[in-house]
Amino acid sequence: MSSERISRRVRGIPPSGIRRFFDIAATMPDVISLGVGEPDFMTPEAIRQAGQRSIDQTTAYTSNSGLYELREAVVEHLKQRYNVMYDAEHDLLMTVGVSEAMAAAALALFDPGDEVLMPEPCFVAYMASVQLADARPVYVPTRVEECFQVTGAALEAAITPRTKAIMIGYPNNPTGAVLSPERMREIADVANRHDLLVLSDEIYDRLVYGVEHTCFASLPGMRDRTVLFGGFSKAYAMTGWRLGWMAAPEEITAAVRKVHQYAIMSAPTMSQYAGIEALRHGEASVQAMVAEYDRRRRVIVDGLNTIGLKTFEPQGAFYAFPFVGHLGMTSEQFCDRLLTEEHVAVIPGDAFGPSGTGYVRACYATSMEKIEIALERIERFVRRIA
Ligand SMILES: Cc1ncc(COP(=O)(O)O)c(C=O)c1O
Structure with a gap:
């Protein structure tokens, strides 16, 4: 079908830089996804x-x-x-x-x-x-x-x-x-x-x-x-x-x-x-979830920094944003290889704008157990390529 049928407005919008990683991750049974920005809790x-x-x-x-x-x-x-x-x-x-x-x-x-x-x-x-x-x-x-x-x-x-x-x-x-x-x-x-x-x-x-x-x-x-x-x-x-x-x-x-x-x-x-x-x-539920995100935040930020991925201390939301630009690959290559070699999904930082170049986004709205396994896998990956 001719792309002329699609409005210029829509043609001018690039596909989401996030979606591709979800699609690949969905084919891997043991993947740990730090990709999607969504609470892992059920609605109270x-x-x-x-x-x-x-x-x-x-x-x-x-x-x-x-x-x-x-x-x-x-x-x-x-x-x-x-x-x-x-x-x-x-x-x-x-x-x-x-x-x-x-x-x-x-x-x-x-x-x-x-x-x-x-x-x-x-x-x-x-x-x-x-x-x-x-x-x-x-x-x-x-x-x-x-x-x-x-x-x-x-x-x-x-x-x-x-x-x-x-x-x-x-x-x-x-x-x-x-x-x-x-x-x-x-x-x-x-x-x-x-x-x-x-x-x-x-x-x-x-x-x-x-x-x-x-x-x-x-x-x-x-x-x-x-x-x-x-x-x-x-x-x-x-x-x-x-x-x-x-x-x-x-x-x-x-x-x-x-x-x-x-x-x-x-x-x-x-x-x-x-x-x-x-x-x-809903206030008590909000506070309980925030306390749990905070615990996870400390673990993931400490873990990434210890691995050698310098991570700015986030004060809000539920994302860590480590720098991977010193490892000799683009953010996208890092995400691709981490996903295929260690089955951990994170998102290239430049999907969120040019200043995200060299970074990746890791969402910590997932269980502590999964965060700990993800950190072990990321460490193994970084040691291997360093
Ligand atoms: C910063 C920001 N704004 C808005 C949204 C969309 O939120 P909603 O589910 O209310 O459409 C998101 C979802 O990830 C977000 O991260």
Whole structure:
């Protein structure tokens, strides 16, 4: 079939650098996957039960914006945790994960040729959602020397008259970096000076270790220029329920709702009922999972450093980002050989942007036992090639 049938927009998007490794890993019975960024826990039982109960009571659509009760629970959560105020009626939209929220926001906010600054390495969907809206992602490099936190100066250097927004994702996938309040203020200054929107993906807000997460919208003056994304997938181990939210000033939310209403109608109803239970009663489960991720984080970071793969200490999310660039092969070659020779799946760092060159991403949302076996295999591999 002629590729002319496929839109230029879609043809211009490279295939995900992650998917190939999953496909190979799926053919190996004893593989240990540190590839996919997904909690290994089941959704906590009370949340599952709330979803199950709802199916016996209603199987209808909800309002386009989502169940009012759930929007109120999100508003309450943002107020309690970050002291940032939203209105459940006008500012909130429940979505099919942060993924849909981001795609719909990009379509609603960007015109062809608009430029969106994107500190990288970053989650692969940022680039794609901006490109699918015919806008232009502009990568802004981050470096391990600055703990993978974007600086105001780096953003400033990338500004042009076409710059419309900054898209940030902290705690960060793939580096595990958390933004310090000082760096956040630098971003806020740049946004103010150049009148930019800030799209802030805070899906990992609850997964932080020994540091506090600051909600970008809670910075002075920022609520009115921030599009805030949050979700259930990571903190509540609810990836398959496909539920997230967007909170923004009313005018923006109305525009994004228009895209959402025609593309999606409403987020899954049973998931929304489960979401209410998660926000109201899920805190103990979140804390138990975070404590377990923290234990694993220490083991994997220590283990990788001991093996000689220098690893930045992640303060959030559930990824370690070791440097393998000194071993005489590309990140991709490292991942290919580690998978075929030792049956451990990790992801090349440059799949997340050029500043990931020489790194690989290892997700530690897997059992301690598997992490320990993976470390033994990685050590054997590194000794063999060193
Ligand atoms: C940084 C980041 N944002 C968003 C998502 C997508 O989340 P959701 O399941 O809510 O669509 C992911 C999933 O891996 C992610 O890592």
